[in-house]
Amino acid sequence: MDHERRCKSGETLVFKVNPPPGKPYFSAFGRSEESHRIVWYYPADDDALSLDVGQARRVLSDGIVLGDEHVPGAYVISGIFTDKPVTRNEIRALFDSDKDVDPDHWSVTETRFEVY
Secondary structure, eight states, X not given: OOOEEEEOTTOEEOOEEOOOTTOOEEEEEEEETTTOOEEEEESSSTTOOOEEOOSSOXXXXXXXXOOTTSOSEEEEXXXXXXXXXXXXXXXXXXXXXXXXXXXXXXXXXXXXXXXX
16 A cells, blocks of 8 residues: 545545556546445546546546545545556456456556545
8 A cells, every 4th residue: 555544524535646657547446444335536437438647747636525425434545547548347347357457558556545
């Protein structure tokens, strides 16, 4: 895990991205450590594609308000950088399989945070 943070319900979660070379597309979801429930951040919905964040390190301009979908407790955010745009279904397929992440096409970082 890269970092550990605490956030209060109602606060805005912001993403600071640092894409690896050749992987400018960003997706992210949080998983409750207690219930294993997934909360998607990017792409915004099932039909959308990952964000093109370019190659520069930066803070994304839009944040995620921690609403009712974030019950108090610990979460792990998976940030996924890819060499092409991907959908939620493609990300689910990768995480649901026993395959290792292909480092030529995918890079995954994890950050733990707690909602209180």
